[in-house]
Amino acid sequence: MNKAVHIIDEGGAATSALHPLRLQILSELTEPESAAGLARRMGVPRQQVNYHVRQLEEQGLVQLVGERRVRNCVERLVQAVGRSYMINPAALGGLGADPERIEDKASASYLLAVASQMIQDLAGLQHRTPQGDPDALTLALRTDVRFKSQEAQTTFAAELADEVARLVAKYHSAQASKGRLFRVHASAYPVPPG
Template identity: 40%
Template sequence: MEDVAVIEDPAAAEVSLDPIRNRLLAELAVPGSAAMLAGKVGLPRQKVNYHLRALEQHGLVRLVEERRKGNVTERMMQATAASYVISPSAMAAVAPDPERAPDRLSARWLLALAARLVREVGTLISGGAKAQQRVATFAIDGEVRFASPGDRAAFAEELTTAVTDLLGRYHSETGRKHRIVVAVHPALDSAAAPQPETPGRDGEER
């Protein structure tokens, strides 16, 4: 079982978003049969089997074992991943494109960048899995508290300067191209929603 799987096929995305099938995927973090799952989700075994077949058809669950019980063969199924991410490529015609309106102060542009990141890394993961190769990536995740909007602006300027300097020193006209995305946004706190601040150019909170 993979830690995270990327769903790129629109039909598979539709199947995974069904509430019952979504619940079955969660339950199948450990192997289970239709009979075992029926009691957990409150559905007849035949109905569970119907949903399992749909999930199996789209590669979201797989057969891990068959057990013979009298005249019945019990199929033990397991989700192919512990978690799933639906790639924007599943909705390619309406997927956000950061090239349309680049604006580093726009939250919607940041969202478009994040969508592209999911799409591209998802494609790399899928390709790497088929080739049985790991994808070379690097990421940093952290939190910082700014005493004032001015401090945040100064931080953004210093960060821009530092990244621009690194790009200038290490960029080469040869070798494999890599994409770098640096983002700063208010962190969501489970105890309280982020407080509004000064509106940006598109009317969003900054």
Template identity: 40%
Template sequence: MTDTAVISDGAAAAVALDPVRAQLLGALRTPGSATTLAAELGLSRQKVNYHLRALETHGLVELVEERRKGNMTERVMRATASAFVVSPQAWALLAPDPDASPDRLSAQWLLAVAARLLREVGALVTAAGRRRVATFAVDGEIRFASAADRAAFTRELGDSVRDLVARYHDAAAPGGRRHRLVVAVHPAMTPDEPS
């Protein structure tokens, strides 16, 4: 089982986002059978089997073992990852394009950049399999005293990042590898706000 899998196929995303199937994926972080899952989720075994087949068809769950119980075979399944992220690529026609309207101060542009980040890192993780992907992220929170302070901070941050990029970017480096850099600032949500 991998830590996080990225779902980039639209049909697999639709299957995973069904409320009952999402519950099953969560429960199957620990292997279980249709019988144990039915009892845990308060569903019929037949209904659980139906949903498990759909999840298995799209590679979201896998067979761990088969056990003989009387005249029947119990299939023990588990999720193929402990967490799933749906890539905007799954909804290719709806995926936002950051190059379409590059208003760097708009929330819509930030969402488009985040969607591209998810698409690209998702593709890298999927291609790498169990190997690690060289990435780096900074996550923090800052409280500004005023809008003017926020504006000054974003200007300074932008200038600092541009200077750092100019210092290390080498377009002609033999064997060099391009990396994408994303820096974002947005209002933080309080713990009681719905996400």
């Protein structure tokens, strides 16, 4: 069974996945299929599809899920390991965005760096804990808000910051050395038009 989101950690796997034909193959492999079946569906020579499937398999992006006999041949059935993919910013090494290196804390660059760090943290969590493990439970809140004025936006930001600070002060226990440490992010940004 494929994961909802598969994290690509290695630069080689990212490069492999970003090839246009391989992107198409990954999107087609939501269910088990053979290279021959994919080739027919995609209108691409079987040998070409087979080569790219093998490359994806070597990078851990496609997995063998079965075999079936067709005439005198055994077809390998493969499936994508994820329904969607995300490249771990850690794959960029020292070039990855780091919130500590950005001075303007109100900039889009800073928010992108914070999001990058969050993706790295969650990738590590996903790799270390089995699916369904209560230690891996997260909390995410997402909503849109339309402000009637700049003043309302400023007031909202101040109230949100105060409320988050109040809740952190109420529930944070520095003395609970065996307690679970969570990272809390609260952010807002203008929705791009369109």
